[in-house]
Amino acid sequence: MVKHDPFANATKQVNDACDILGIKDKELREYLAMPNKMMRVKIPVKMDNGKIRVFTGFRSQHNNDRGPYKGGIRYFNPEGGVEYMEREVMALSSWMTWKCAIVDIPLGGGKGAIYVNPKTEKLSDGEMERLTRQFAYKISEIIGPEKDIPAPDVYTTGREMTQIMDTFSKLNGNKYSPGVITGKPISMGGSLARNVATGLGAAYTVREAAKAIKLNLKGAKVVLQGFGNASTFAGEYLEKMGAKVIAVSDSKGSISIPKGAKVSKILEHKEKKGSVVGFPGSKKISTEELLTTKCDVLVPGALENQINAKIANKLQCKIIAEAANGPTLPEADPIILKKKILVIPDILANSGGVCISYLEWVQNNTGYYWSFDEVANKMEKNITKGFKDAYALSKKHKIDMRKATMVLAVERVLEAFNQKGIWP
Numbered sequence: 001m002v003k004h005d006p007f008a009n010a011t012k013q014v015n016d017a018c019d020i021l022g023i024k025d026k027e028l029r030e031y032l033a034m035p036n037k038m039m040r041v042k043i044p045v046k047m048d049n050g051k052i053r054v055f056t057g058f059r060s061q062h063n064n065d066r067g068p069y070k071g072g073i074r075y076f077n078p079e080g081g082v083e084y085m086e087r088e089v090m091a092l093s094s095w096m097t098w099k100c101a102i103v104d105i106p107l108g109g110g111k112g113a114i115y116v117n118p119k120t121e122k123l124s125d126g127e128m129e130r131l132t133r134q135f136a137y138k139i140s141e142i143i144g145p146e147k148d149i150p151a152p153d154v155y156t157t158g159r160e161m162t163q164i165m166d167t168f169s170k171l172n173g174n175k176y177s178p179g180v181i182t183g184k185p186i187s188m189g190g191s192l193a194r195n196v197a198t199g200l201g202a203a204y205t206v207r208e209a210a211k212a213i214k215l216n217l218k219g220a221k222v223v224l225q226g227f228g229n230a231s232t233f234a235g236e237y238l239e240k241m242g243a244k245v246i247a248v249s250d251s252k253g254s255i256s257i258p259k260g261a262k263v264s265k266i267l268e269h270k271e272k273k274g275s276v277v278g279f280p281g282s283k284k285i286s287t288e289e290l291l292t293t294k295c296d297v298l299v300p301g302a303l304e305n306q307i308n309a310k311i312a313n314k315l316q317c318k319i320i321a322e323a324a325n326g327p328t329l330p331e332a333d334p335i336i337l338k339k340k341i342l343v344i345p346d347i348l349a350n351s352g353g354v355c356i357s358y359l360e361w362v363q364n365n366t367g368y369y370w371s372f373d374e375v376a377n378k379m380e381k382n383i384t385k386g387f388k389d390a391y392a393l394s395k396k397h398k399i400d401m402r403k404a405t406m407v408l409a410v411e412r413v414l415e416a417f418n419q420k421g422i423w424p
């Protein structure tokens with residue numbers, strides 16, 4: 001077994017929430033923590049050289065008390081190998097349950113994965129399609145618009161989602177089934193606003209956090225770690241709310257732009273030069289300097305495990321919006337709390353993505369499609385309410401927002417479980 005066990009971490013978070021809620025029953029705690037079902041499949045694929053290669057895939061269905069399972073499918077090869085990936089998928093499916101409950105959408109938690117790195121292993125388009133369709137076939141009995149609705153994740157895109165939808169439809173007597181999966185291209189029943197969803201949602205949560213701590217976003221200084229989908233849209237929407245981006249980074253390095261710059265201009269530079277580094281009027285800085293820049297809002301929007309105890313001690317921001325998954329190590333949380341920095345935890349800050357996935361599914365199931373603004377406005381309502389509900393709980397129990405979001409989510413799932421009871 002690997003050193004760091006993500007599922008143990010997910011289980012601890014459930015237990016911490018149960019402690020606050022006064023739930024002592026060990027069996028109930030186990031029910032909340034463990035996935036309902038974990039499917040592990042062999043995926044034989046005929047490779048281009050004529051040989052057969054057998055891949056391993058997973059689908060973890062954590063909890064469906066509030067609605068069908070929901071969560072991405074990633075193609076990746078984490079360092080810990082296949083056994084580590086199994087634990088990781090279980091943990092990620094658990095986080096999806098809580099994420100959906102916080103923003104109060106009627107879905108549960110799921111996650112899937114294939115142990116493969118399509119980038120480094122350079123799989124051809126044909127090999128990728130055969131792998132995807134064979135995996136879809138293997139999990140077809142447990143997915144479906146009313147059962148479990150996957151989505152894209154690390155190294156999977158609208159292309160794989162379309163192939164899974166088509167495989168599922170053909171296996172079911174050619175029944176058009178766009179609602180079996182989300183994150184599809186628009187031409188395949190995808191939703192408008194899905195591309196900006198995570199960054200836009202993060203910006204909405206920052207707006208609510210700013211109101212809560214009486215911070216004026218007009219002229220507020222923003223630092224973005226990462227310059228991809230989640231972070232650039234978060235930056236652009238914060239700009240629309242009056243804020244100014246003063247430091248950014250990508251995989252090639254970090255820069256500080258003391259006078260501030262428009263995200264669109266930095267993007268133009270990155271498109272031409274391949275990195276944010278070298279942007280006119282900027283100075284190259286270290287990752288630590290980026291994260292500890294004096295600012296109002298820090299958006300870690302790239303990688304996990306970025307803010308450790310050392311960095312936490314040096315932070316000079318008022319709000320942290322975790323657009324990335326897991327950017328803060330548990331050791332840093334008490335330090336951040338002591339420094340009175342308001343953290344919008346990942347399961348809330350980046351939940352705009354799953355909110356709009358839910359709205360894609362609703363549109364697919366009704367066959368009626370909304371405009372960009374209609375979708376964005378619906379997401380805004382859910383994520384804003386999620387922030388307000390969690391913030392109220394954090395005040396009531398005198399806990400940080402990370403714990404408060406978990407308490408809120410566990411309460412909501414338990415309520416559904418108690419309504420239904422156990423059958424048979």
Ligand SMILES: NC(=O)c1ccc[n+]([C@@H]2O[C@H](COP(=O)([O-])OP(=O)(O)OC[C@H]3O[C@@H](n4cnc5c(N)ncnc54)[C@H](O)[C@@H]3O)[C@@H](O)[C@H]2O)c1
Pocket residue numbers: 198225226227228229230231249250251252301302303304323324325350351353
């Ligand atoms: N996109 C979504 O809808 C979505 C939804 C929920 C959560 N997230 C989370 O947001 C994070 C980013 O996802 P994304 O979709 O924006 O990915 P992306 O691939 O679009 O962007 C990632 C960015 O991180 C940068 N990066 C890589 N290594 C870095 C380093 N060492 N230092 C600084 N920057 C580095 C890359 O250069 C890139 O700009 C991930 O943790 C992901 O799980 C994304």
